[in-house]
Amino acid sequence: MKKQLPLCATPLLGLLACGGPLDDLPLDTTEQAVTGTRVDRSLAITDPTILARFSFTRTQDAIGATAGTLATTETRLAIYQRWMRSFDVGADGCDRTSIDPNDYGIRCPRTAEAKLATINPFAAGATVQFVPVGLFNRFDLMPSTGAHCGEYRIVYAMKTTAGAPLAGRGFIIFEAALPNPDPALGVEGCLPIAQFWQRLTTDASVTSRATKLENFFYRGTAIPGVGAVVRAQNYGLSTAAGAALSGRPGQIRTNMFIDFFEWHLRDYKLRTSCTAAAGCKLLVDQQTVKVNPAEELFAGTHARSADFRAVFPAQVRRLASTDVNTIGMGISNTFNEFESVSQAGNVVYRVAANTAMRTAIQTELTRIGSALSVSNILDRATTQTCAGCHQVSGGQPLGGGLSWPGSSGFVHIDESSNLSPALTTVFLPHRLALLERFITAREPVPGATIDDTIAGRPLDAPN
Numbered sequence: 001m002k003k004q005l006p007l008c009a010t011p012l013l014g015l016l017a018c019g020g021p022l023d024d025l026p027l028d029t030t031e032q033a034v035t036g037t038r039v040d041r042s043l044a045i046t047d048p049t050i051l052a053r054f055s056f057t058r059t060q061d062a063i064g065a066t067a068g069t070l071a072t073t074e075t076r077l078a079i080y081q082r083w084m085r086s087f088d089v090g091a092d093g094c095d096r097t098s099i100d101p102n103d104y105g106i107r108c109p110r111t112a113e114a115k116l117a118t119i120n121p122f123a124a125g126a127t128v129q130f131v132p133v134g135l136f137n138r139f140d141l142m143p144s145t146g147a148h149c150g151e152y153r154i155v156y157a158m159k160t161t162a163g164a165p166l167a168g169r170g171f172i173i174f175e176a177a178l179p180n181p182d183p184a185l186g187v188e189g190c191l192p193i194a195q196f197w198q199r200l201t202t203d204a205s206v207t208s209r210a211t212k213l214e215n216f217f218y219r220g221t222a223i224p225g226v227g228a229v230v231r232a233q234n235y236g237l238s239t240a241a242g243a244a245l246s247g248r249p250g251q252i253r254t255n256m257f258i259d260f261f262e263w264h265l266r267d268y269k270l271r272t273s274c275t276a277a278a279g280c281k282l283l284v285d286q287q288t289v290k291v292n293p294a295e296e297l298f299a300g301t302h303a304r305s306a307d308f309r310a311v312f313p314a315q316v317r318r319l320a321s322t323d324v325n326t327i328g329m330g331i332s333n334t335f336n337e338f339e340s341v342s343q344a345g346n347v348v349y350r351v352a353a354n355t356a357m358r359t360a361i362q363t364e365l366t367r368i369g370s371a372l373s374v375s376n377i378l379d380r381a382t383t384q385t386c387a388g389c390h391q392v393s394g395g396q397p398l399g400g401g402l403s404w405p406g407s408s409g410f411v412h413i414d415e416s417s418n419l420s421p422a423l424t425t426v427f428l429p430h431r432l433a434l435l436e437r438f439i440t441a442r443e444p445v446p447g448a449t450i451d452d453t454i455a456g457r458p459l460d461a462p463n
Contacts (some may be wrong), residue, residue, distance in 0.1 A: 177249030236269025
């Protein structure tokens with residue numbers, strides 16, 4: 001078992017780690033079993049006193065302030081409205097050549113969602129606003145190499161009042177990947193972050209917890225050597241003046257149902273674009289939706305189908321897991337769509353798969369000695385998509401005595417901060433056990449590879 005270096009001996013932290021407390025520091029660096037962690041304090045924060053400090057305006061401004069030098073006219077409203085124009089056609093729209101280059105299919109324009117570009121959600125008394133409904137500790141998404149320390153999420157829900165130009169439901173999720181403060185230590189470099197979250201459990205004061213979380217997300221003063229979570233670089237921006245890299249961790253997601261038309265999810269990363277004439281702009285660039293392969297690839301009707309069929313069987317062993325929490329698959333972006341629709345059948349791979357794909361899957365099942373059926377594997381693949389996890393797979397039998405847990409109707413947290421059955425009964429208890437195990441053992445789960453998170457799931461796993 002690896003030993004954690006004392007914080008003051010950590011090269012990156014240096015004397016800062018020994019120079020006095022920030023919040024409750026110094027953190028415990030001895031190896032001892034950790035128990036009694038509370039989900040509502042250390043994993044999924046929904047207390048309104050805490051959420052009140054996490055306004056949409058504050059998050060947008062913190063991102064803008066850390067994205068590099070922007071033109072003086074680049075306001076939070078300009079950034080937001082350009083982002084929402086990605087639902088429409090035009091210079092900022094979804095008909096750009098960078099969107100869906102493999103022609104897997106995307107609804108463009110989305111007329112209902114395009115209305116979001118006409119409103120100002122930051123104005124006092126706005127009839128359409130985005131309000132915080134949850135903070136999430138996704139330490140379990142840390143790569144087993146310690147390349148970063150997991151994701152820390154803020155979820156906003158759309159709130160409309162009388163006179164609003166649109167109806168329906170909508171969610172924006174900021175999913176920041178937090179850099180490892182000491183990469184040379186691997187996963188052990190992230191230990192202070194895990195301990196910070198776990199120790200929120202023993203803080204009985206909601207005001208104190210609110211301040212600590214403010215310090216963690218916005219100020220970068222909660223843990224020595226660990227910067228603020230809400231920084232542009234943590235949402236996919238490679239440098240303040242460079243293009244976003246598709247492989248850089250962190251992203252922003254939307255889950256929209258504007259005018260009650262069609263639930264769908266999209267992914268974005270940040271990018272700065274600078275020209276001599278117009279100065280710099282902060283772009284919220286649409287990306288592939290991770291682990292959402294196109295159904296045409298299973299059906300054999302796309303030019304890339306043969307390539308996909310050659311690599312998909314390698315995912316069968318992961319998909320055949322005996323634990324719902326560790327079912328997973330890792331799919332190259334080459335095969336992912338740019339939108340995941342929760343009210344369509346395009347991720348029901350059991351229906352889409354042709355004979356050649358089914359034969360390839362069965363060959364691999366036979367090779368690994370699994371009694372699962374081909375349809376079980378295809379249904380498990382569906383659970384890993386955004387649409388599958390949010391709606392399509394709820395209650396689906398998966399073989400081997402497993403069924404996929406249900407959402408709260410297209411969402412895992414609603415406008416009133418209520419959590420889904422999938423979270424409360426399956427995923428959060430698993431994440432809690434993982435957090436406690438990591439603090440105790442300082443290691444990923446046994447069997448995790450360099451292509452996995454510390455939980456033993458593929459790095460791009462969205463749920």
